[in-house]
Amino acid sequence: MTRMAAYEEHQGKKDISISAYFRGDYISFQLLKSAIYATVGFALAVAMYVLYNMETFLEDFYKMDIVEFFKDILSKYCLVMAIYLVISYFVYSYRYHRAKKHVKQYNQLLRALLQMINIDRKGRKY
Amino acid sequence: MESLLIVKQQLTRFYTRFEAYIVPALKFFAMFFALLFIGSSVGFMSKLKNPAIVLIISLLCSFLPTNVIVLMAGLVIVAHMYALSLECAVVVLFIFIIMYALYFRFTPGDAIVVILTPVTFAMHIPYVMPLAMGFVGNPISCISVGCGTAVYYILHYISEHQDALSDGGTGELDIEGMMGGFKSVIDGILKNDVMIVMIVTFAATIIAVYLIRRLKINHSWHIALGAGVIVCFVVLLISSVVLDAEVGIGGAILSLFISSLIVLVLQFFIFNVDYSRAEYVQFEDDEYYYYVKAVPKITLDAPDVRVRSNNVRRAQEDYDDDEDDF
Numbered sequence: 001m002t003r004m005a006a007y008e009e010h011q012g013k014k015d016i017s018i019s020a021y022f023r024g025d026y027i028s029f030q031l032l033k034s035a036i037y038a039t040v041g042f043a044l045a046v047a048m049y050v051l052y053n054m055e056t057f058l059e060d061f062y063k064m065d066i067v068e069f070f071k072d073i074l075s076k077y078c079l080v081m082a083i084y085l086v087i088s089y090f091v092y093s094y095r096y097h098r099a100k101k102h103v104k105q106y107n108q109l110l111r112a113l114l115q116m117i118n119i120d121r122k123g124r125k126y
Numbered sequence: 127m128e129s130l131l132i133v134k135q136q137l138t139r140f141y142t143r144f145e146a147y148i149v150p151a152l153k154f155f156a157m158f159f160a161l162l163f164i165g166s167s168v169g170f171m172s173k174l175k176n177p178a179i180v181l182i183i184s185l186l187c188s189f190l191p192t193n194v195i196v197l198m199a200g201l202v203i204v205a206h207m208y209a210l211s212l213e214c215a216v217v218v219l220f221i222f223i224i225m226y227a228l229y230f231r232f233t234p235g236d237a238i239v240v241i242l243t244p245v246t247f248a249m250h251i252p253y254v255m256p257l258a259m260g261f262v263g264n265p266i267s268c269i270s271v272g273c274g275t276a277v278y279y280i281l282h283y284i285s286e287h288q289d290a291l292s293d294g295g296t297g298e299l300d301i302e303g304m305m306g307g308f309k310s311v312i313d314g315i316l317k318n319d320v321m322i323v324m325i326v327t328f329a330a331t332i333i334a335v336y337l338i339r340r341l342k343i344n345h346s347w348h349i350a351l352g353a354g355v356i357v358c359f360v361v362l363l364i365s366s367v368v369l370d371a372e373v374g375i376g377g378a379i380l381s382l383f384i385s386s387l388i389v390l391v392l393q394f395f396i397f398n399v400d401y402s403r404a405e406y407v408q409f410e411d412d413e414y415y416y417y418v419k420a421v422p423k424i425t426l427d428a429p430d431v432r433v434r435s436n437n438v439r440r441a442q443e444d445y446d447d448d449e450d451d452f
Contacts, residue, residue: 044224
């Protein structure tokens with residue numbers, strides 16, 4: 001009972017909220033959040049790249065092929081996003097699976113506890 | 127061994143009894159030492175170095191969630207960087223946001239690791255973190271240990287090159303100087319071979335320790351520690367040769383030795399089992415058959431000091447002797 005209470009207090013809260021979702025819904029939602037984080041991170045990395053090459057950009061601004069530059073950036077963005085989302089998919093699939101397993105074990109223990117309580121009540125009646 | 131087990135039991139009891147006070151105290155000391163380290167290495171803003179301010183921030187953090195503590199430490203560093211130069215502050219802020227996005231998505235529970243890693247670097251025992259996280263974490267802990275390592279090397283680089291990176295405190299907007307400043311800061315931080323060597327080494331160590339300690343073999347934790355030390359040293363050697371980075375191998379060996387001793391103590395507290403009494407049991411429920419290897423923990427109750435009287439037993443023995451005489 002102590003372990004059940006401790007689980008319910010800490011990890012259980014997260015696990016129960018995760019297992020309330022369907023698998024597809026949970027993973028899609030997490031992938032969407034990962035995509036936002038990856039976009040912010042990539043935007044900052046591009047900003048740093050621009051700051052790093054500021055001199056070159058200012059000198060060659062009119063000579064450079066802007067379309068080619070943006071294509072290059074976009075292809076790198078797609079690559080980063082793909083890697084990030086694949087990692088996120090595996091991580092959140094694993095977390096969903098783990099949460100389901102823990103909640104299942106918790107429910108089994110709850111059932112066992114209820115049975116014990118019922119047996120105890122019946123014993124008192126007789 | 128018995129006395130160690132008694133100490134362990136007493137410490138566990140003490141922690142269970144005073145957990146409500148111990149956890150905030152640990153957070154306080156972690157933040158306090160982290161702020162002292164930040165102040166000593168990149169303390170460019172004198173107001174934030176003031177002991178009273180350090181104490182207030184540490185006290186505040188002792189009641190906040192660990193993720194907020196990381197955020198707070200990051201803000202303190204950026205404020206110090208701003209006092210040095212705007213370029214440093216911008217670059218460090220960008221890197222921190224990227225790291226925070228990466229770390230926060232995957233390992234939000236490892237916040238304290240991000241703080242402790244630079245602290246262990248400052249104490250010259252950085253190998254404690256990858257070895258320990260291999261035991262108490264999972265392979266994704268590479269991210270939090272990697273972020274902590276990056277933070278340390280960023281601070282280290284800036285503290286060593288503060289004269290070159292300083293804007294001289296003129297406050298004038300010099301565009302050319304700023305562009306050069308950005309370039310040198312980014313170069314110095316991202317092209318740091320030693321930092322890359324350490325991140326690769328730590329990641330390899332965490333994964334090796336994690337994989338071996340989860341094997342279903344006896345003494346897997348001890349084998350994992352030994353293998354982790356070897357993997358750490360070999361990867362350190364190879365990556366430092368490949369990247370041509372200057373890593374002090376003698377210091378690394380000594381630090382690895384001390385770190386492995388510390389992790390051995392940690393292991394004693396979190397996983398201490400008796401393999402000689404292992405049992406293999408089989409049972410079933412409605413849905414599964416279970417084939418379980420049960421390894422008992424080595425436990426010993428701390429002795430309670432109490433006065434016992436043996437008079438009753440003595441009297442009983444006398445009575446039995448009298449009965450035998452008949």
